[in-house]
Amino acid sequence: MSNRLSTIDPMRIHSGKQRTQELGDTIRRVARLCTLVVVLPLYAEAAAQSPTPSPQAAATTAFNTAPTPPQDHQHGFGPGLSAATIALFAALAFGLHCINRKRARALKSAEEQRALLEALIDASDDLIFFKDRDSRFRLINRAAAQVIGRPPEDILGHNDDDFFPGEEACAFHAADQRVLSCGSTQRFEERVRHSDGHYERYETLKSPVTLPDGTVLGLLGVGRRLTQERRANDRLRLAAQFFDNAAEGITITRPDGVIEMVNPAFTRITGYSAEEAVGQTPKLLHSDRHSEAFYQRMWDSLAQYGRWQGEIWNRRKSGEIYPEWLDISPVRNEEGQLIHYLGIFTDISAAKTSEAQLEHMAQHDSLTDLPNRNLLNDRIATAIRRASRDKRTVAVMFLDLDHFKDINDSYGHETGDLVLKHVAMRLHECVRDEDTVARLGGDEFVVLMEDIEDAEQADQAAERILASLIPPIGRNEQEFFIGASIGVSLYPRDGDSVEALLRNADTAMYQAKQLGRNNAQRYCATQTETTRQRVKLENALRHAISSETLNVWFQPQVDLQSGELIGFEALCRWTDPDHGTIPPDIFIPLAENNGMIVPLGELVLRKSCAQIRHWREAGFVPPRVAINVSGRQLRRLDFLGVLCTILEQEQCRPEWIEIEVTESDILKDAEPAIATLHGIREMGIALSLDDFGTGFSSLSYLKRLPINTLKIDRSFIDGLPGDANDRAIVQAILAMGRSLGIQVLAEGVENPAQVAALRLMGCSTAQGYHFGRPALAETHLGRLACA
CATH class of the missing domain: 3.20.20.450 (EAL domain)
Structure with missing residues (x-):
């Protein structure tokens, strides 16, 4: 039994059926030995306790049992009768000697079997014990005694109540009675408290021990620690569940890049089944958006740092190109040899779309979809850098609608929003494609014109804007006539920064309002002084x-x-x-x-x-x-x-x-x-x-x-x-x-x-x-x- 148990690899993963069969074989062998050890001493003890007749009693018995001669021959056969009695005594003495020798041999054999059994079960790392029908320990190995924390001789004759907390002891006793009542081997998973207070889980097989006539002597239990094995099983099971249920696509390749395994998410994302992907290389997914130098840098980074992660564009089976976030890691064996590459990727198409939408919302006006102040400032700054390099002129036109508040107050903001949308559309249509039309908020708009020749070109653009606003805007059989006051500032004459150009264009726009509205004015330095005085x-x-x-x-x-x-x-x-x-x-x-x-x-x-x-x-x-x-x-x-x-x-x-x-x-x-x-x-x-x-x-x-x-x-x-x-x-x-x-x-x-x-x-x-x-x-x- 010891050899059998020692050949079991504790790191090997067994199914429940294999484990039960293996423990069943073990427990049957131990049960037979236990039966032999327990039963033989009982027979020997019964023979020893039976009364042995004394020679006198035997002689008396023999004499009493011999045929009684006729009365008339009593005195004639006295010497012959004594010889027979002596012979009978000798035969009885020889028989008793033989019986004593057989009993001694039986006791010696029982002791040898018991010693063999104890040595065998003590050599096992599993917990082995025998309990009688009252759940008292009659046999226990060293491993089980160490769990309880007592010497074996202090445990025998006691039950679980003497060593374990009440709930655990009750659970052990209930399991014992269940085995004894049903008369068959059963498997239990038990949580056992060790003598130092920590708990471990055991898988225990308990089997009834019976005599040939069916009498139940007790039960034999064999328990095997599950903690390490359970952890290994849980890790493998978790890894398998992650592989099959992960939302990320997973690819396992050989060191040469040939795909060995893919998970269901890989098929869901790429459209390629496992059968189509296995045996291929990741080039199956290439989108042709990346150069060979890109992939070379990827592998160089993987070799240097042991990992590569980044954004990459791949192609689905349908031909659609999509972005993914890819993480590649090498897998090595215990000797450090490269055996696989593990690739985990996530389809970030939705994230890219949301990111683009958020970026657009952050840089565009929600009502007109024109660039907002943030994007306008960035474009003006870029235009200034280009104009400084190329020695060109940039115009910034600040536009404010005249009496627009009256529309909001009289007809409501819904009508006002409709008017603003029409104004935005007209402004966009009357400027060049390379120009920027932005809405700062309310009824304020800004037009950015890059690469213009002189101030007259900006004046002409302003006149086109005013002319585009002349036709009325209709809503629900109501016509709205919109005018605008426009202020124009020029780079580099009127400022060399975003703030200066916008501020001066606003100042010129205010001058246009003072001059009767619905006109355009170019900025001049005196306007700034006038504005400052007005603020003061x-x-x-x-x-x-x-x-x-x-x-x-x-x-x-x-x-x-x-x-x-x-x-x-x-x-x-x-x-x-x-x-x-x-x-x-x-x-x-x-x-x-x-x-x-x-x-x-x-x-x-x-x-x-x-x-x-x-x-x-x-x-x-x-x-x-x-x-x-x-x-x-x-x-x-x-x-x-x-x-x-x-x-x-x-x-x-x-x-x-x-x-x-x-x-x-x-x-x-x-x-x-x-x-x-x-x-x-x-x-x-x-x-x-x-x-x-x-x-x-x-x-x-x-x-x-x-x-x-x-x-x-x-x-x-x-x-x-x-x-x-x-x-x-x-x-x-x-x-x-x-x-x-x-x-x-x-x-x-x-x-x-x-x-x-x-x-x-x-x-x-x-x-x-x-x-x-x-x-x-x-x-x-x-x-x-x-x-």
């Missing part, structure tokens, strides 16, 4: 509003017939410590453009109400004060709330003020403005319409406005009394006012001739330098009536 002025205005250092001046309004003071107009004036006095026609448009007009208007409204309260607290009775409100303020949803708050905080009654709005502000978004004006009127505040006649007045809107006063713009007063057209317009406005029951006030009256003409035409009120210039509140104290 904006910052100063913000500080002035936040610190409330702007002043409110008042200009009188008079009755033309009596000359009496009937009102004031509150006007904002600004004197900056660094810039000096800033005219209203400079800082008011600036505030309109950057959104500061809202806090500025609230500041003027608050200061005007506070001044009215101061006048009244001082004992004066000032006339009604007209306060200008911008269209941005009117369109704010919280304007009425802000107005009420200011009146309450400054303790100013609604009838003491008049809100003055311009006609053009109302017409930009008429409906919300009209609703707000009605709200103001319901508060008891008078309304006046400024600059009437300059905004293409609509009589349909005029009759809906709850206004008290129409103010004739000064542009119609300047020509009086000599300009017939101005006279006709003024007369028409006065007539309309009388028919609608609206008071009419003339602005900008500066001389007596204008006063006389207005009186003759029936104008009742006016304001202008002729009656008084705007001034601080203290200047007008002499004209105010006392309470």
Whole structure:
């Protein structure tokens, strides 16, 4: 048995059936020996314990069992009877001697068999033990005793409960009873705790041991350690599963490159079956995109570093070329000899496509698919390098759509996006193929022109762009007319960096907007200075509003017939410590453009109400004060709330003020403005319409406005009394006012001739330098009536 067990290679991989058969053969041999060792001593012990008759008893027995002679012959045969008795005693003694010799030989043979069995099982690395029907150990080898951690003599007669934790002992006992009850050999996989506390797994075969008459003496167990073998099996099984189920293609080749094995993923990726690939070389997949030098570098790297990995293009069986990530490693045997090459590759077509899409998204505008700022900056930088090398000119055109915000606000962003797409298409169609059209965001576009001869060529391109935008863009039976303001900067004249060219083109574009929009302007250095001054002025205005250092001046309004003071107009004036006095026609448009007009208007409204309260607290009775409100303020949803708050905080009654709005502000978004004006009127505040006649007045809107006063713009007063057209317009406005029951006030009256003409035409009120210039509140104290 020892020789049999020693020939089993522990690293060899066996199937479950082979292992069971091998252990079964072993356990049957051991069982026969155990039966012999166990049974023979039992018989010998039974013979030894049977009573041996003494010579006297034997003689008595023999005498008693001999035939009784006739009574009449008793005294005649006495000597003969003694000889027979002696012979019988001798025969019995010889028989007993033979029995004792046989018993001694049987005991010696049993001891030899037991010693042989113990030596045999102790020589085995497997765990071998014999248990009786009560699961007590009756025989155990050295390997099993080492697992328990006790000498064999301390184990015999005990059961598993004395050496193992409760759950393990119960499991061992249940397995023993299962074998004894079914009477057949069974295989178990058990987790056994060693004496030092660590666990190992064993495969154990347990077989019942029976006598020839069927009596069950116990069971014999043989256990073999599974830990190392299980690990080896698991590694091989895992490797096989990985090979068959891996998503990556796997190729195993001989050192000469001939394919020996491929996995299913190889077939799925390349289209070649295992039968078609085995026996071929990887040249089967070559795409012809790589030169021989590429493959030579691959093999040189593999020889030098022991591995090569990288991106490679191969061809499927269908002819489609695809990218893959390939990793090649050599496989060597224990002696270090190269026996195989292992190639693992992944189809990265989807990753390449996603990468290209992400790169495109990162460099292109999502709405128009034009290059975005990042890609534009890169292309401008490249164009500058080329132009510097070739001594050529580069043009950068910054384009901003005129009044595009009105489309978004009036028709929604969906319509605005459609317009932007049409603009992008037209821009792309009217430039050269080598030019770049980019969208920076919103309604801002940039056109990059490389390799131009002079500035005139850039001017011509700008004119083509403006012409391409002339045709209307239609949507849902609605036509949109789009104009653009274009600024042009040139390399190297206007800058030698991406930032400088874009900044200067933007500056020139702003100049185009100031010159009436829908035109193109080339950059010049003075524009930069103008822009810088504008930025400085904006910052100063913000500080002035936040610190409330702007002043409110008042200009009188008079009755033309009596000359009496009937009102004031509150006007904002600004004197900056660094810039000096800033005219209203400079800082008011600036505030309109950057959104500061809202806090500025609230500041003027608050200061005007506070001044009215101061006048009244001082004992004066000032006339009604007209306060200008911008269209941005009117369109704010919280304007009425802000107005009420200011009146309450400054303790100013609604009838003491008049809100003055311009006609053009109302017409930009008429409906919300009209609703707000009605709200103001319901508060008891008078309304006046400024600059009437300059905004293409609509009589349909005029009759809906709850206004008290129409103010004739000064542009119609300047020509009086000599300009017939101005006279006709003024007369028409006065007539309309009388028919609608609206008071009419003339602005900008500066001389007596204008006063006389207005009186003759029936104008009742006016304001202008002729009656008084705007001034601080203290200047007008002499004209105010006392309470």
